[in-house]
Amino acid sequence: MPAQRRLRLNAFTMNVVSHIVQGQWTREDTRQREYTKLDPWVELAQLLERGKFDAVFFADVVGAYDVYQGSRDASVRNAVQFPVNDPSALVPVLAHVTEHLGLAFTLSILQEHPFSFARRASTLDHYSDGRVAWNIVTSYLENAARNLGYGDLPLHDTRYDRGDEYLEVLYKLWEGSWEDDAVVADRERGIYADPAKVHEIGHVGEYYDVVGPHLSEPSPQRTPVLFQAGSSERGREFAARHAEATFIVAQNIRGARANVDDLRARLVRHGRHPDDLLVFQGLTVITAATEAEALAKEREVQEQLSEEGTFAVVSGWLGADLGAYDPDTPIGDLRTNSQEGIIKGLAEAAPDHTWRFGDLVKRIANTRIVGTPEQVADELQAWHEEGGIDGVNLTYTTTPGSFVDFIDGVVPVLQERGIVQREYREGTLREKLFDGQVGPRLSPRHPGAAYRRGVPAGVRS
Ligand SMILES: Cc1cc2nc3c(=O)[nH]c(=O)nc-3n(C[C@H](O)[C@H](O)[C@H](O)COP(=O)(O)O)c2cc1C
Structure with missing residues (x-):
């Protein structure tokens, strides 16, 4: 399989x-x-490893969905991403019971100071032997901002500005604070680390002042694999600068192609190679041995679908109370301080179409593929080849049922077609995801690599 051309598979969960x-x-x-027990998570991770999935990908939020009808009642009733436990706590557990699976968790830059987050991520990278990815998000829930002492949710683009500085602090800590040969662990001389090779970072910025040094010694990847989710103009610029993988939710293959092409062009403008960023599309797959059975399963999902819960979640994403709009009203140029990327994605999917508020509820949470394993494989192949995506973040309807169906039905067909991997590559998550085209550390083209210290030129990857 040529490098970069296989389809990567992540399980999307929370x-x-x-x-x-x-x-x-x-x-x-x-x-x-x-979800409060470890057993189902262990079972899921081991199942995903059997299916040769690249990673389990945990979303996260740090606030309640209280936009719909101006209240959190609908989301509390329907358990819409609430209650929500800390995903990073699962990482060491799942690392311990798997050998290859990537462990990607979300944490908002509003949520934790970069100094303590740097140590949290390094610790997880150590315990997973370099299998950790971090999904960088900037938050969209007002309630999250109020919980964290910001008052109102900071403005959309300002959140990304803060994110830029947050990453700068992290690169200084992860890449620049400890030289590669700082740890000597010399028992004879009683020297664990060489003080001359452990540096303060002396960061003084608009949002953060951090002296350092980094509390953790270098972990296998140093910087965890950097995922990003956010598709607005500013979000894509952020991705093109920092991300090694991005998570998009295009509405169709055309929309994916537009988003992917746009991102790759931005990467080049940032001095990176177009293939330095892997694009993962979010999709829900409902599959069964026959088309009739798959359609019956979809009907079951529809019968169980909570309309109130769907209104609550999509209203939260958009930062607009969808209950207050007539479903037939065109969206027009709805402005939001939450997820601008959603509106941009609709225009890319069908530039001449008049999108209406009703479409938001019907479509946004439901980019679905329904059919036999062969039909699903055909569709995924089209997303991959025509849409240009590098991977899929697979959403479940039931867990682990959706993943079992996919792994037993669709994965063998994709493997037969040479589209997904049959075996894992050795090494860190970064080496696995990039098929050995990149080492365990950030690519030398990545801006984080510029913060390295004490590394001879030419051996910087
Ligand atoms: C596919 C996707 C997944 C996201 N997942 C999360 C998440 O788990 N937690 C979170 O706080 N924000 C999440 N976000 C929100 C983004 O990080 C960002 O704050 C928001 O989308 C606003 O940026 P945008 O207008 O650039 O899309 C996600 C966004 C997208 C598009």
Whole structure:
């Protein structure tokens, strides 16, 4: 399989009862209600490894969805991403019971000071032997900002400005604070680390002042694999600068192509190679041995779908109360301080189409592929080849059922077609995801690499 051309597979989940497809938690055949126990997560991770998935990808939020009807009641009733437990706590557990699976977790730059977050990520990278990815998000919930002492949610682009500085602090700590040969662990001389090779970072900025040094010694990847999710103009600039992988939710293949091409062009403008960024599309797959069975499964999902829960989650994403709009009203140029990228994605999917408020509820949480394993494989192949995506973030309707169906049905077909991997590559998550084209550390073209110290020129990858 040529480098960069395989389709990567992530399982998209969250440490909650109800993630994307609302209402399914009430079903008999799902373990969503057991999210507070470790067993279902262990079972899921081992299943994903059997299916040669690249990673399990945890979303996260740090606030309640209280936009719909101006209240959090609908989301509390329907368990819409609330209650929500910390995803990073699962990482060491899942690292311990798997060998290759990537462990990607979300943490908002509003949530934790970069100094303490740097140590958290390094610790997780150590315990997973370099299999950690961090999904950098900037938050979109007002309630999150109020919980964290910001008052109102900072403005959309200002959140990304803060994110730029947050990353600068992290690069200084992860890449620049400890030289590669700082740890000598010399028992004879009683020297663990050479003080001359452990540096303060002396960061003084608009949002953060950090002296350093970094508290953790260098972990296998130093900087975890950097995912990003956010598709607005400013979000794409942020991705082109910092991300090694980005998570998009295009509405169709055309929209994906436009988004991917736009991102690759931006990468070049930032002095990076177009292939330095892997683009993952979010998709829900419902599959069964026959088309009729798959359609019957979809009907079951529809019957269980909570309309109220869906209104609550999509209103939160948009920062606009969808209950207050007539579904037939054109969206026009709805402005939001939450996720601008959603509106941009609609225009890219069908530039001449008049999108209406009703479409938001019907479509946004539901980019679905329904069919036999062969039909699903055909569709995924089209997203991959025509849409230009590098991977899929697979959303579930039931867990682990959706992943079992995919792994037993679709993965063998994709493997037969040479589109997904049959075996894992050795090494860190970064080496696995980039098929060995990049070393364990950030590519030398990545801006974070510029903060390295004490590394001879030419051996900077
Ligand atoms: C596919 C996707 C997944 C996201 N996942 C999260 C998440 O788990 N937690 C979070 O706080 N924000 C998440 N976000 C929000 C983004 O980080 C960002 O704050 C928001 O989308 C606003 O940026 P944008 O207008 O550039 O899209 C996600 C966004 C997208 C598009």
